[in-house]
Amino acid sequence: MKICMIGTGYVGLVSGVCFSDLGNDVICVDKNKDKINLLKEGKIPIYEPGLSELVTKNFKNKRLSFSTDLKKSIKDSDIIFICVGTPTKKVGSSADLSQIYNVAKKISSSINRFKIIITKSTVPVTTGDEIEKIISKKNSKKKFSVVSNPEFLREGEAIRDFIYPDRIVVGTNDKKSNRILKNLYNPLISKGAQYLNTSRRAAELIKYASNAFLATKITFVNEIANLCEKTGINVEDISIGMGLDKRIGGRFLRAGPAYGGSCFPKDTKAITTTADKFKTNLSVIKSVIKSNEKRSNLLLDRVSKILNKKIKDKRITFLGVTFKANTDDMRDSSSLKMIPALSKKGAIIKYYDPTGLKKEFSKLKNVFHVDSIKKSIEGSDLVIIHTEWNDFKSINFKNLAKKKKFIIYDMRNIYSSSKIKSQGLKYYSVGR
Numbered sequence: 341m342k343i344c345m346i347g348t349g350y351v352g353l354v355s356g357v358c359f360s361d362l363g364n365d366v367i368c369v370d371k372n373k374d375k376i377n378l379l380k381e382g383k384i385p386i387y388e389p390g391l392s393e394l395v396t397k398n399f400k401n402k403r404l405s406f407s408t409d410l411k412k413s414i415k416d417s418d419i420i421f422i423c424v425g426t427p428t429k430k431v432g433s434s435a436d437l438s439q440i441y442n443v444a445k446k447i448s449s450s451i452n453r454f455k456i457i458i459t460k461s462t463v464p465v466t467t468g469d470e471i472e473k474i475i476s477k478k479n480s481k482k483k484f485s486v487v488s489n490p491e492f493l494r495e496g497e498a499i500r501d502f503i504y505p506d507r508i509v510v511g512t513n514d515k516k517s518n519r520i521l522k523n524l525y526n527p528l529i530s531k532g533a534q535y536l537n538t539s540r541r542a543a544e545l546i547k548y549a550s551n552a553f554l555a556t557k558i559t560f561v562n563e564i565a566n567l568c569e570k571t572g573i574n575v576e577d578i579s580i581g582m583g584l585d586k587r588i589g590g591r592f593l594r595a596g597p598a599y600g601g602s603c604f605p606k607d608t609k610a611i612t613t614t615a616d617k618f619k620t621n622l623s624v625i626k627s628v629i630k631s632n633e634k635r636s637n638l639l640l641d642r643v644s645k646i647l648n649k650k651i652k653d654k655r656i657t658f659l660g661v662t663f664k665a666n667t668d669d670m671r672d673s674s675s676l677k678m679i680p681a682l683s684k685k686g687a688i689i690k691y692y693d694p695t696g697l698k699k700e701f702s703k704l705k706n707v708f709h710v711d712s713i714k715k716s717i718e719g720s721d722l723v724i725i726h727t728e729w730n731d732f733k734s735i736n737f738k739n740l741a742k743k744k745k746f747i748i749y750d751m752r753n754i755y756s757s758s759k760i761k762s763q764g765l766k767y768y769s770v771g772r
């Protein structure tokens with residue numbers, strides 16, 4: 341069985357490389373020639389721990405190849421995964437499906453034998469029905485099957501999440517496609533992954549509902565953290581206490597800045613607009629979106645309080661600016677709201693990120709990138725720990741504070757407050 345991955349973004353590249361590592365022949369296609377040329381040279385366009393090694397290994401043993409020739413790649417393959425982007429539309433909050441439908445049209449004119457066409461991209465419920473309609477204009481329904489098989493990969497943990505998934509969701513009523521996909525995923529199923537065959541529409545909705553639920557969990561604990569700050573309670577005790585109830589579970593209960601990234605903000609908006617279209621009000625998710633959008637301002641108010649409302653000319657350090665650790669992704673990172681707001685109020689900001697300089701801040705006044713933790717902290721009034729990279733977990737603050745003392749605002753609760761306070765430094769965190 342030959343596999344074709346259309347789109348070498350995060351989902352397509354990671355899944356394609358992992359499928360090839362499981363012994364399949366995989367061709368990854370993208371219309372972006374530069375990207376494909378880079379990949380052929382073994383250079384990876386995204387930051388993902390372990391990915392580069394897997395690409396090199398499977399490219400060398402010829403199980404993995406890269407191409408810009410979509411038609412040929414489709415013709416040569418039996419299983420086609422659509423992994424193109426479904427960003428939020430520029431106007432409104434629904435998902436822009438133009439890339440999905442363009443690809444569907446191209447597939448439609450390249451079907452030479454039976455193909456399983458699978459959406460791995462996150463797509464609103466009924467997208468599979470539309471793809472089927474497009475393809476059946478030129479092809480008999482016997483020649484293809486449209487399946488939904490959403491991905492649940494986290495950036496920074498994507499390879500591990502692919503190899504050890506909690507579940508594999510395959511949405512199809514077609515027995516043949518289900519058999520072929522179960523076989524494809526068998527190496528993961530035999531290691532303990534649950535395989536769920538359901539309807540195509542259900543699979544599409546499972547993806548959105550899962551992301552919306554996780555976003556709700558985070559937002560819930562963030563609001564509880566606000567209450568903890570007012571009542572002298574440690575939010576971590578609450579997360580542990582709640583998480584021990586198996587019905588709740590302890591993961592995704594870490595309080596911190598507003599959630600960000602390529603999925604949660606986009607998917608929470610898309611599921612509510614889809615529901616609106618079907619005259620259903622997803623009011624819980626709508627209030628999660630609102631609460632999360634307000635969160636960066638709330639944290640900025642805290643910064644202002646910590647600095648006694650004097651932000652002008654204050655030297656502020658950001659440790660990490662991406663939306664979370666172990667990624668270079670800036671999409672919907674809370675730093676994109678906080679840094680410009682502080683710069684506008686006259687703060688002088690230095691930031692250090694393990695993944696380097698970010699173009700997003702290059703035009704901002706008084707915002708500087710530095711290339712070490714030490715340089716970023718020296719001379720600072722306030723150090724904000726914005727992401728939870730391991731690099732930030734054992735900083736010798738005592739040493740760095742010898743020349744000039746600074747305040748720490750740990751937005752990820754990495755440090756023990758009593759330990760830092762015992763070093764004579766002022767320390768603030770979230771919900772503690």
Ligand code: UDX
Nearest residue numbers: 491492493494495592593594596599600601603663664
């Ligand atoms: C997410 C989903 O987890 C994944 O299944 C889906 O396929 C894509 O979207 P990702 O966006 O890579 O993955 O990151 P994730 O680790 O889920 O974190 C998302 C956001 O939530 C980040 O801003 C993170 O900092 C925040 N978060 C996560 C918290 O604030 N607290 C938590 O306890 C967990």
